[in-house]
């Protein structure tokens with residue numbers, strides 16, 4: 001499959017748009033300018049084909065079947081795990097746990113690691129720019145255990161206040177959980193430095209990074225980052241919905257109790273006592289999202305064939321172009337200006353509400369997101385309820401940006 005994908009994936013990023021069937025459609029009678037990749041990426045036909053082939057050619061449940069189809073599907077599923085491990089440079093594929101999405105991966109860490117390690121009064125440090133997926137699971141744990149949440153503030157403009165972070169570290173700090181690239185602002189956080197500061201203060205502080213946007217917009221090497229847990233979600237990475245990833249340091253995973261109980265995660269069950277498999281199986285109770293994992297593996301193959309460095313360079317050039325063009329639209333305020341920034345542009349307009357702008361852009365064939373982006377605390381900090389967010393993918397091009405600028409001109413005329 002990898003070889004086949006290599007041959008069919010467009011090595012030239014400018015041509016890869018043709019790999020995405022949905023981008024050949026029209027939206028409201030206009031060519032589609034899909035600028036909502038941060039919410040969910042479109043799927044290349046190689047991913048769709050890989051999932052279809054897995055269902056048409058050898059579909060069966062995995063791990064326990066003695067017949068050929070089951071064994072072939074098991075190999076495809078476990079091969080996808082290996083692809084994920086290589087993609088983020090994990091030391092071992094045993095450290096890759098398939099979850100439903102990034103949200104479930106954070107909940108798994110909170111309930112299993114947090115539930116077994118944290119005590120009343122222990123402190124977890126989050127940032128003001130976290131997605132709700134990396135806030136609410138810790139609040140649920142606070143209800144259960146009486147842990148304390150400390151928040152790294154965001155400075156004017158959106159950059160994290162690292163001096164304030166250092167002051168938050170205390171003898172009770174057990175975990176620092178931080179988003180790698182902000183989905184609302186596109187800011188790339190200095191997560192390697194954030195990990196190093198925590199470890200220098202106390203080597204036993206665990207660091208969890210939410211890489212849901214970072215794996216899409218940059219090359220990620222989890223060993224280099226010095227973290228203990230890394231989570232991301234498949235559907236933003238040009239893969240299907242229903243599949244996410246938790247990477248965890250093996251020694252931590254091996255000491256963690258199961259998150260959910262059921263089939264495929266046990267060694268032996270009696271009514272008196274059950275023993276559990278080693279990770280990753282311990283954390284994958286029940287029939288997993290088999291086809292979706294295979295789809296995620298294909299998406300990673302696709303990205304690797306396209307070349308992650310080329311993808312990053314393409315998005316950086318397009319971001320620069322987009323900022324130049326958007327600055328010609330009167331009355332826009334951009335949120336999240338930073339030196340290190342991925343292809344996510346967040347703005348408000350003096351002349352209109354984000355939701356109204358989003359609806360007018362839709363009429364122009366331009367798909368953006370208008371809202372709080374599941375970052376309500378960050379929005380409060382920015383002093384707004386919502387922003388308009390245009391986010392780039394590897395298929396985005398200058399025509400998309402021109403359509404956005406034209407649509408904003410129309411929105412301004414209608415709303416002013």
Ligand SMILES: Cc1ncc(COP(=O)(O)O)c(C=O)c1O
Nearest residue numbers: 101102103131133183212213233
């Ligand atoms: C930074 C970040 N973290 C977590 C999530 C949650 O992803 P999912 O809903 O797939 O679990 C998102 C999705 O928007 C995100 O952008």
